[in-house]
Amino acid sequence: MSRHLKIAAAQLGPLHRADSRRVAVRRLIALLREAHGMGAKFVVFPELAFTTFFPRWWMEDQAQVDERYFERAIPSAETQPFFDEAKKLGIGYYIGYAELTPEGRRFNTAVLVGPDGQLVGKYRKVHLPGHAEHKPQAAFQHLEKKYFEVGDLGFRVWRFMDTITGMLICNDRRWPEAFRVLALQGAELVALGFNTPTENLHYPEPPALRVHHHLIMAQSMAFQNATWLVETAKCGLEDGFRMFGHSVIVAPTGEIAAKTATEDDEVVVFNADIDLAQNLKQTMFNFAAHRRPEHYKLIVERVGAEVTPANP
Numbered sequence: 177m178s179r180h181l182k183i184a185a186a187q188l189g190p191l192h193r194a195d196s197r198r199v200a201v202r203r204l205i206a207l208l209r210e211a212h213g214m215g216a217k218f219v220v221f222p223e224l225a226f227t228t229f230f231p232r233w234w235m236e237d238q239a240q241v242d243e244r245y246f247e248r249a250i251p252s253a254e255t256q257p258f259f260d261e262a263k264k265l266g267i268g269y270y271i272g273y274a275e276l277t278p279e280g281r282r283f284n285t286a287v288l289v290g291p292d293g294q295l296v297g298k299y300r301k302v303h304l305p306g307h308a309e310h311k312p313q314a315a316f317q318h319l320e321k322k323y324f325e326v327g328d329l330g331f332r333v334w335r336f337m338d339t340i341t342g343m344l345i346c347n348d349r350r351w352p353e354a355f356r357v358l359a360l361q362g363a364e365l366v367a368l369g370f371n372t373p374t375e376n377l378h379y380p381e382p383p384a385l386r387v388h389h390h391l392i393m394a395q396s397m398a399f400q401n402a403t404w405l406v407e408t409a410k411c412g413l414e415d416g417f418r419m420f421g422h423s424v425i426v427a428p429t430g431e432i433a434a435k436t437a438t439e440d441d442e443v444v445v446f447n448a449d450i451d452l453a454q455n456l457k458q459t460m461f462n463f464a465a466h467r468r469p470e471h472y473k474l475i476v477e478r479v480g481a482e483v484t485p486a487n488p
């Protein structure tokens with residue numbers, strides 16, 4: 177009999193600057209209960225799920241930023257009720273938060289927690305988009321390079337709920353290398369939370385095209401790496417700035433199995449056949465039989481593109 181896991185994307189609508197952790201935790205608990213009621217065993221929550229997407233704001237008082245937006249411990253007194261509820265319901269999950277370590281380092285982080293409430297794994301975002309300097313002329317900022325360090329834990333997978341599961345965060349989904357490194361460790365399921373502004377900060381782009389890119393990336397990354405993929409948004413008009421929804425569960429065939437329809441709190445669930453990933457890994461995407469890494473060396477040797485014509 178093939179392995180099945182009922183997986184959910186638990187999308188969050190906007191969380192404003194005025195919203196306390198208590199508000200976030202209450203809504204996250206409501207999503208947990210809804211997912212549980214729909215039969216979900218594994219739930220993927222968004223990136224930075226306890227607060228507004230604060231990198232859109234230039235803030236100079238780092239102590240205040242730490243106090244308001246970063247977690248010194250997970251769970252904390254304020255977030256504990258969420259962790260307690262998940263354990264009570266026996267749900268495994270992925271959730272993103274801003275991590276402040278005891279050494280004073282700051283990361284955009286996600287954790288994987290088992291249905292027994294035990295921490296299984298931690299991932300720190302590697303691909304930090306945006307900029308570090310203030311752009312006073314811009315409608316909003318994207319200051320991930322100011323508030324976070326590049327993740328130092330690499331791309332890893334864990335044996336989790338009878339699957340092999342990896343974690344990524346938001347902008348990582350634009351980089352095929354991230355998925356391939358997980359797939360090379362056997363990933364059958366990838367969990368990813370995101371916050372994606374509807375407006376492109378750097379150049380004009382129709383909102384529909386932003387969503388189109390999000391969906392084609394999800395479908396191609398899942399298919400080319402023969403893995404289930406859950407991508408969950410925080411979205412809607414947050415602090416007056418719109419972010420798109422379109423949270424998706426994508427099958428290893430590249431087909432969208434479930435997708436949200438709103439830009440608010442919403443759960444979608446799919447009973448995923450995990451062995452579908454294994455079948456593709458043994459056929460079309462049998463890496464051991466078909467990959468040619470001797471021709472891929474530039475991928476790790478070169479960062480930016482350089483023109484190297486074969487016939488100079």
Ligand code: CDV
Pocket residue numbers: 223305306318345346347348350370371372373
């Ligand atoms: N939170 C993100 O990483 N957002 C980026 C935006 C800035 C492009 C994304 O890739 O969706």
